Amino acid sequence: MTDSTTDSIMRIEKLYKSFGALKATDDVTLELRKGEIHALIGPNGAGKSTLIAQIAGSLKPDAGKIFLDDEDITQLSVAARAVKGLGRCFQVSSLAMPLSVRRNVMIASQAITGSSFRFWKAVESDKALIAAADEAIDMVGLLDRANVPVSNLSHGERRQLEVGCALALKPKLLLLDEPMAGLGAGGSERLTMLLESLKLEIPILLIEHDMDAVFRLADYISVLVYGQIVAQGSAEKIRHNPLVREAYLGASDLDATDLKDD
Amino acid sequence: MKKLVISMAVSAALVVTTVASAAPTKIGMITTLSGGGSHLGIDVRDGFMLATEMANADLEVIIRDDARKPDIAKSLANELIQKDKVDILTGIIWSNLAMAVVPSTVRGGTFYLSPNAGPSALAGKACHENYFNVAWQNNNLHEAMGHFMKGDGLKKPFILAPNYPAGTDALTGFKSRFGEAEGEIFTKLGQKDYAAEIAQIRASNADSIFFFLPGGMGIAFMKQYASSGLKLPVYGPAFSFDEIILGAVGNSAIGVKNTSQWAYDLDNAANEQFVKAFRAKYDRTPTLYASQGYDTANLILSALEKARPSDKDAFRKALKSADFDSVRGSFKFGSNQHPIQNIYVREVVAGDGKKPTNKLVGIAISNLQDAYVSQCSL
C-alpha cells in the first residue's frame, strides 16, 4: 500500500474498535514514515479521537495491531508506550496548571533520564534533569517563561508547552491532536514553523481541522470517515480526491476554496 | 505557657467541692457521660455525688467524660494523676477502658476503686494492692444465674453473649456453675438484629434462654424475642434489665428473671435511705450502677475517717476493712480486694404506667466470691 520507499516508524494494522453497535474504528490500516508529517483528517464523529486514544494506549482496540519501530505495542500501557518513544499532545490541554513550565516538562524528562523511584536527590538540584527539560523548552521557545506557572500562560504558549512536554521524551514520533485548535494567526504560524522544523528528526502523526495547516504541513494524508479510511495518499492526491470532496462538502470545518484553487 | 494558664482555669472551673477546706481529699472520676451507654456513667456519677453530699464530706471530685474511648480515658488518667494530683481514681464503666487505665494507675501508687467494671485479669494475675473492686467481678452475676437456673431445674438453656472478653467471661462464668449448655452463640459486638439467632434458638430444643447483651443490644434482643412467638423463659444478668433499659424495652421484658447484687427493694436501712434520697434528688429510680457509685463513695468516706490517702498503708487497710453500710447489706472484700457478696434474683413485673420494674424474688447464691481469687498473689 505504501507509495514511498522510506522505512516506517509506526504501523497500524487492521484496527477495530466498536462501542455497542457503533463502529468507531473499522479496519484501519496506516503507516507513519520517517521524515514525514502524516495528517489524519475527517469530519466530526469520524472516529479520529478514538483512533488516537488507541494509538496512545488509553483505549484498547478490539482487534488489530500497532507497531512502533516494528515492535508490537498493542498491549502496552500509555506510560510504557511513552517510554518507547511515543510523544503525544492533547486536544484539550492536559498540563498541571499550578506548576511552572519547567516542572511540567521535567516530568517528561524524568522518564528518560532515569527512574522515578529516586527518593532522595532534590529535583531542583538535578542538573541533568533540568538541562534535558530546558532543551525541550528551548525548542518550543519558552525558555524565558520557564519559571512561570502554566496557569499564567497564554493559550498559544500552552500549546507550545504541550509540544515541549512531548519533545522532552525524545520521542521517535509525535502524536498531535489538533495542535492548532484555538490558536490565533500568529500562534498557528509559529507552531506550523516549529512542526516543519521538527519533522525531519521526528515524524508526526497530525490530527487537524485547520485545512490550511494540513495542506501546508502534511506530506501524506489519510481521510477517516465513519471509522474507515476512505482515502490515503500525498497531499496533492487527496486534494483532488472526489471521495474526500464528497465527504467534506458542506462540512463546515473545510472551506471550499481550499479545494477549488488549483 | 498559655496552655498552663488555661488548664488551671479549667480544673478550677470543673471542681465540684462539697465543703470548702484547706486540703480536701482529691478524687478523680473518669466515666462515660456522652455517646452510647452514657446512662451507666451518669448513674454512677449521680450515685457517687449523692453519697458525698449526704455525708457532707470534705472531698474534691473532678469529673471527666471519657466518651467510651480507651485512649481518652488513659490521657484523662494522666491528667488527673499528674496534673491534679488526685489521691483516688474511680468511675470507669467499661472493662476495656479499665484495662487501659487501671494497671498503670495502681502501679503508680494511686488508689483505684472500680464502681462497675471487673475484668477477670484484674481479679487474678494482674490484681494489685491499690486496686479495689466495689461492684463485682465480671463473671459474678452470670455464675449466680448459672447456679440459680440449675437449682430451678432447667436442663437445656440456650446461651448467648457478644464476642468480646466480657462476653466470653459471661458464658464461662455461667457454665462454670451450670455445666454445658444446649446451644451457645457469640454474637457480633454491637449487633442489633437477632432474627437469625432467634431462629436458631427456635430450631434447637432449648428449654430456656440466658443472655448477656449489654445496652442497646439487650433492648433489641428482648423486643425481637417478644414478637418472635417463642415462649421460652428468659434469664440474664441485671445489666440488660436496669430501670433505664426496662424503660426502653417496655413490657416485652415482663417475666424475665435477672441476677443482681442489689435491688432497690432490698430491705435494709442504708438502701431505704439511698433509694429515697436518690428519687428525691434525681426524680428517678436508681439503677444498680447508681448503687455501685453510692457504695464506692461511702467506702471511700468510711476509709477517710480512719486514715488519709497520703498514708497509703493505713488507707489501704481502712478500705480493705470495708467498714461501711453497703446498700447491698452484707459486703466484704476477698483477699484479691473484690467483693464477697450475696447475688439476688429479681423478676421483671408490670410497673405503674408503661414502664415495667424489677421485683426482688429471692437469693441466687449467698456470699459469692469470684473464681480468680486463687490466681491473685495478694
Add this chain to the structure above:
Amino acid sequence: MTNSNVSLNQSRNMSRESWVNGFLLVAIVLAPVIATMMDEVYYVNLSSRIIIIAMAAVGLNFALGFGGMVSFGHAAFFGLGGYVAGIAAYHSFEGTLFLGLVPATDQMLLIWPVALFVAAIIALLIGVISLRTQGVYFIMITLAFAQMIYYFSISLTTYGGEDGLSIILRNSFVVGDSNNPLQFFMVCFAALILSLWLTHKMVGSRFGAALTMAKLNETRLATAGIEPYSIRLVAFVVSAMITAFAGALFADLNGFVDPSMLSWHRSGEIIVIVVLGGVGRLFGPIAGAIAFVLLETFLGGFTDRWQLFLGLVLLGVVLFARGGLIGLMAGSSRHG
C-alpha cells in the same frame, strides 16, 4: 478529590509559612522542657501524645496531601504498629515466644523495623486492590479493609480481644530511660523530625515530582512515561509505614493497645487532623494535632458536651478556613 495546593506554588508565602513552621517546632519542643522544669509531668505526656498523633497524620498527609489519595483506613496501620509494639512488650514481659516460636524483644530499635515491615506488607496488599479504584470508591474500600482488620483485632483473644493488651513495662530505647517522660518525649520528637525530614526529601525528589503530578494530572504523568499506579502504590505504602511507626510509639506512650486504635473513628480523626492543619503542607499535621488534642483535652474540661463543640469547631474550619490552620497563619488559602 484532589486540590491543587502543593508547597511548590506557594513561593510567595513560603518564607512566612516556614516562619510559622519554625515557631510550631520551637513551641512543641519547649513546652515539655518548661513543663518538666515546673514539675508538670502531665504536659510532657500530653506533648508526647500530640507529637505521636501528629506523626500519624504526617504519614496520612504523604498519601493524602501530596498524592491525593484520601485513605479512610489509616487507623489500621496506626493500630498495626501499636499491636506489634504491644505484642512484643507482652511476650518479652511474660518471657514467652510469639506464636510459640519467635523470641520477643523489648528493644524499640528492633520493634520498629518489624512494625514498619508488617505495615508495609499489609499496605501493599490493600493498596494493590484499592488503587484500582478512584474517588469515593477508594475512600470506601480503604475503610472496608480497615474494618476487616479492626474486627480481626477484636477476635485476637490471645492478645485481649476488645479489652486490648496492657504493656506492663514500656519498651526500652538504646540510650536513656524510656519510662522517663521527657526522655520518651525526646524519642518521639526525634521520630517526628525524622518522618518530617523524610517526607520533605521525598516530596522534593523525582519520586515526589511524579507523585505530585499523579495528584494534579494523572494523564500528564502517564504520557510522560511514568505509571501513576506504581507511583501511588509506593506512596501509599510509605505513608502507611510512617503512620505505623507513630502507632508503635502510641502503644508505648499509653502502656496499652486495643482495637479502638483501629476504629473507623480514628481514621476519621487522622483525616481531620491533616485537613485541620492544612492538606499537603509539610507542617500541617503538627498544627492540626496540636489544635485537635488541645481542643479534645480542654473542651472536655469545660463541659461534658465537649464533642458537640469539637464538631462545631471542625465544621467552622472546613467551611471558613480552607487551607487549614497553616494556611490561616501563613495567609494563603489553598486554591480549590
Add this chain to the structure above:
Amino acid sequence: MTLALAFEQLLNGIQFGVMLFLMASGLTLIFGVMGLINLAHGSLYMVGAFVCAYVTGLTGSFWLGLVAGSLGAALMGVMVEVLVIRRLYHRDHLDQVLATFALILILSEGTAWVFGSQPLWLDIPSILKGSVELGVLIYPVYRILIIVVGVLVALGLYLLISRTRIGMRIRAGENDREMIGALGVNISVLYTFVFAVGAALAGLAGSLVGALQSVEVGMGEPVLILAFVVIVIGGIGSIKGALIGAMLVGIVDTLGRVLLPSLFQWFMEPSAAASVGSALASMLIYLLMAIILAIKPKGLFPAND
C-alpha cells in the same frame, strides 16, 4: 439445619437487607444527584428514631410517630443542607468527609442534649406484634411489614426518578450538573428537596428499625458503615445497585453468622468454634466488598458519571 430453618434464615437475610436498603437508598440518592458523601446520614437516621420515639411516647400512636420521625429527619435534613451541605457541593470529597464527620459529633451530642442520654422506649404497635405462619415457618408480622415497606420505597423511588418531572430533573442532574441549569430548574431548591427526601428515608428507616431494635445515641454509626458498604458494592448513585447490594450484604452477613460457627465445629470444640466463627462472620461483608471492588472497581451497577 433443616430446610425450613435454612429458608427462614434466607428470609432473615433478605429482611436485614431491606433494612439496609431503607438506609442506603437515601444515601445513594444524595450521592447520585449531588455527588456528596454524607457521613451524617446515620445521624439523620438517629434523629428520626428519637423523634418517632418521642412522639409515640407522647401520643401513644406509633403511626403518628412514624410520620413525625420521617418528617423530623427531613426537617433536620433541610436545616443541615441549607446551613452546611450547600457549601460543600463544589468542594472535593475530602472536605465533605470532614464536614459531615463534624456533623456526626454535633448531631449525636445535640440529640443527647435534647432527649437525654438514656435509650428511649419505642415498641412495635400491638397489632403488629406476634408472628404468622408462612407454610413451614413462623415469621414475625413486623418483619414482614418492613419487607413490604422496603419494596414500596424501592418502587416509589423508581417511579419518582423515572416518571415524574422532578425525577427527570434529578436524572438530568445525575447526567450533568450544567444541563440542569439549562432546564431552567432552580438547582439549589432541587438539591434541598433531594436531600430532604434522602433524610426522610433515613428517618423512616430509623423509626421502623428503632421500634424493632433500640433507640439510643450513636445508633446510626454502625448502620452508616453498613449502608456505605451496600452502596459501594451496588455502585454509588444507583438505586438499583443499592437494592441488590443491600440484599447481598444482608444475606451474606446473616448466613455467615449462622453457618460459619457451625462450620468450624467440624474441627474445633464448640465455644472456640462459636468465637472464631463469629469473628470471621463479622469480617465477611467487608471481604465481600473488597472482592467485588477488586473485580469491578465501580461497583456492580456503576451509575452514569
